Amino acid sequence: MIEILEKHITERIGKRPENLDKVLSQFESLNTKRGIHLLTQGDVCKYVYFIVKGCLQVYVLDKNGNESTRSFYFENAWVTDIFGFKNQVPSSEFVKCIEPCELLRIHFEPFQALCREVPQFDALYKEILEASYNNTVYRVNTLTSLDAFERVKWLMETKPLIMTRLSSKLIASYLGISPETLTRLKSKL
Amino acid sequence: MIEILEKHITERIGKRPENLDKVLSQFESLNTKRGIHLLTQGDVCKYVYFIVKGCLQVYVLDKNGNESTRSFYFENAWVTDIFGFKNQVPSSEFVKCIEPCELLRIHFEPFQALCREVPQFDALYKEILEASYNNTVYRVNTLTSLDAFERVKWLMETKPLIMTRLSSKLIASYLGISPETLTRLKSKL
DNA sequence: TCTAACTCTTGACATTTGTCAAGAGTCAAG
DNA sequence: CTTGACTCTTGACAAATGTCAAGAGTTAGA
Numbered sequence: 001m002i003e004i005l006e007k008h009i010t011e012r013i014g015k016r017p018e019n020l021d022k023v024l025s026q027f028e029s030l031n032t033k034r035g036i037h038l039l040t041q042g043d044v045c046k047y048v049y050f051i052v053k054g055c056l057q058v059y060v061l062d063k064n065g066n067e068s069t070r071s072f073y074f075e076n077a078w079v080t081d082i083f084g085f086k087n088q089v090p091s092s093e094f095v096k097c098i099e100p101c102e103l104l105r106i107h108f109e110p111f112q113a114l115c116r117e118v119p120q121f122d123a124l125y126k127e128i129l130e131a132s133y134n135n136t137v138y139r140v141n142t143l144t145s146l147d148a149f150e151r152v153k154w155l156m157e158t159k160p161l162i163m164t165r166l167s168s169k170l171i172a173s174y175l176g177i178s179p180e181t182l183t184r185l186k187s188k189l
Numbered sequence: 190m191i192e193i194l195e196k197h198i199t200e201r202i203g204k205r206p207e208n209l210d211k212v213l214s215q216f217e218s219l220n221t222k223r224g225i226h227l228l229t230q231g232d233v234c235k236y237v238y239f240i241v242k243g244c245l246q247v248y249v250l251d252k253n254g255n256e257s258t259r260s261f262y263f264e265n266a267w268v269t270d271i272f273g274f275k276n277q278v279p280s281s282e283f284v285k286c287i288e289p290c291e292l293l294r295i296h297f298e299p300f301q302a303l304c305r306e307v308p309q310f311d312a313l314y315k316e317i318l319e320a321s322y323n324n325t326v327y328r329v330n331t332l333t334s335l336d337a338f339e340r341v342k343w344l345m346e347t348k349p350l351i352m353t354r355l356s357s358k359l360i361a362s363y364l365g366i367s368p369e370t371l372t373r374l375k376s377k378l
Numbered sequence: 379t380c381t382a383a384c385t386c387t388t389g390a391c392a393t394t395t396g397t398c399a400a401g402a403g404t405c406a407a408g
Numbered sequence: 409c410t411t412g413a414c415t416c417t418t419g420a421c422a423a424a425t426g427t428c429a430a431g432a433g434t435t436a437g438a
Contacts, residue, residue: 034406060330068334070326083323093330126315133322134272137259140325141249141282143332144365145257148395168416176333178396183417223436337425357386367426372387 001029004052005104008076009124017120026110030103038103039081039095044088047105048080054101057170058093069174071139072098072162078128098170148177152185190218193241194293197265198313206309215299219292227292228270228284233277236294237269243290246359247282258363260328261287261351267317287359337366341374 002024009023010016017023027050032038039045041060049056056079059069070093073079084091088108106114114121142154152175156163162171172182191213198212199205206212216239221227228234230249238245245268248258259282262268273280277297295303303310331343341364345352351360361371 060334062334063339068330070329070333082319082326086319092327126318129315129318129322130271130275133318133325136322136325136329137271138281140259140328140332141257143329144259144362145249145251150252167414169414174333179416180397180418181395184395187417356384358384368386369388369427370425373425376387 001052001102001104002027004076005050008050012124012127013120017118019118019120023114023118023121026114027104027106030101030105032097032101032103034097034100036097036101037094038079038097039091039093041092041094042090045081045085045091045095046088046108048078048085048111049095050104050106051075051077051079052102052104054097054099054103055165056101057096057098059096059173060093067094067173068176069170071135072166072170072174074161074165082129082132098166143176148175148181149185149188151175151177152182153189156189190241190291190293191216193265194239197239201313201316202309206307208307208309212303212307212310215303216293216295219290219294221286221290221292223286223289225286225290226283227268227286228280228282230281230283231279234270234274234280234284235277235297237267237274237300238284239293239295240264240266240268241291241293243286243288243292244354245290246285246287248285248362249282256283256362257365258359260324261355261359261363263350263354271318271321287355332365337364337370338374338377340364340366341371342378345378 005027006020006024009020029052032054038047038049038056051073053075056073056077057067057069058071058073058079058081059067062068079095081091081093081095083089085108115125116122142151146154155171155175162174168182169179172179175182177185194216195209195213198209218241221243227236227238227245240262242264245262245266246256246258247260247262247268247270248256251257268284270280270282270284272278274297304314305311331340335343344360344364351363357371358368361368364371366374
């Protein structure tokens, strides 16, 4: 399981960093069932997760108790509540396993230590942060500039994995529309 | 003008860094009129801007040619198209001065050099990146989990500066609703 | 100070999307 | 394999939001 992370880091950095074993030794593995919460809104997020296998959903609840999904993460993705994690304050989001998952996780303390002590780890973190920010910027722009039908088409073109691997209910919660509307828009494609 | 940036960096870092003069010397000042574009969709973004005075709007156009605003930036904010800037590829967004502005800007080359050579500058960049990512995550969650009326109330509570300083048309483009809807929702408050 | 351009508001109506309900279909866990 | 829970789809209707138009108000810049 840890070899997947080793491969991921080596590919990202371009070569096998000298301190890689030190980095890898800070992670612990974790297998979860479908439906398990890794983080509940209001709790302090103590870990950064790396997905070896499976899928995570990051969401909030609206006033009616419906899930509103900010993002889905698949294999080789890094997941945490950035603000809550960095500042060790209550998180604003839920993180849930929507498939049985094989995960690796690193605790807050060793994460901070690696950022200080291993420049390449810090650089990797910065790179992932930039990519995450960029993705989120795109997401904001699709939410404000596209109507529901255009968002469905956009999702099919740019994130086919979400369309094919996840349920309609989850996809609708990601697009910010009701499952019924999604059904109707799909029939218009 | 440069003293404002000096103050901003010193406050962020906690103390006056030794290389500060080297950092400051890489910036050039720029005064703009209202309505001027600093970046046009499709052009390569060559600068990171720091706002001494004024307000910038970052937006895209929808299929009808209406502006859809991702973010507004005011005094002491840093603005660029992250992905386009980092990779020097065409940008996906417009950046426009919506007030007469006093700006400082740093070119791509010296920016990269400072990130490499001045660790505190790199750390500052990382910090701003984390804060920006966090803000954008919140923005996604408000767009998907709140309806139009709730978004208006949310904006008044958390970003009163936008509500008081900018025109209704701009505010509506930020909330993802039409100016007419905004007028009607405000009368329901 | 003046003025042309832009903005705000309101009404009438169209369109989009949500809600509720019910039946058929699907799937994961035992 | 079985089964109970969940999901998908469809229809009817309600609610939210957009579009268009027009008049009043406001403002940036000469």
